[in-house]
Amino acid sequence: MKTFLFRSLIGIFFGAFVSVVTTNAIVYFGGKEWLDGGMFLKNSLGTIFCGWFFSVTPLYFETRSLRLLQQTALHFATVAVLYFTLSFGIGxxxxxxxxxxxFTALFIVIYAISWICFYLYFKNEAKKLNDDLRHI
Structure with a gap:
């Protein structure tokens, strides 16, 4: 529960940060001097919610009773449903x-690339740790 709350806070703060950076970029590069308050609120809350569920859902990968394929399937399904529901709802x-x-094709490609990168990173880290243990 402690990990869930910590990751929730980190995700919420990251989502808020992305929202502020995006809004500043739109104002600065887009030449917009006025923003619609309702649209800003809707988009910033959406970004904060995205930050939250993208930071909390990796907890599936820490559930040792599930195999990697089950963890990945649960994570993908949860993230896809939440993201597409939010994206269609907000516009x-x-x-x-x-x-x-x-967008589904793009989402799958980005998810697959991210998954492969994380998999290779953690596989390499495990290999380094195992090599260090063999040399003790």
Missing amino acids: WIPFEMKSFLS
Whole structure:
């Protein structure tokens, strides 16, 4: 529970940080001097919620009773459902079949690349630790 709360706070703060940076970039680079308050609130809360669930859902990978395939499937399903529900609800993704398919393909590619990178990183770390243990 302590880990869940810590990761929740980190995710919420990270989502808020991304929201502020994005808003500042839109104002600075987009030349917008005025922002719609309702749109800002909706988008910033969406970004904060994304930060939260993207930081909490990796807890699946710390559940030792599940195999890696089960952990990955649960994580992917949870993140996909939450992200697409949020994205369609807020309006980040237009509610059209072409948009849905395009963003689903992009989501799967980004997820796969991220998963492979994390897998290779932790596999390399485990190899280093095992090598260090053999030399003791």
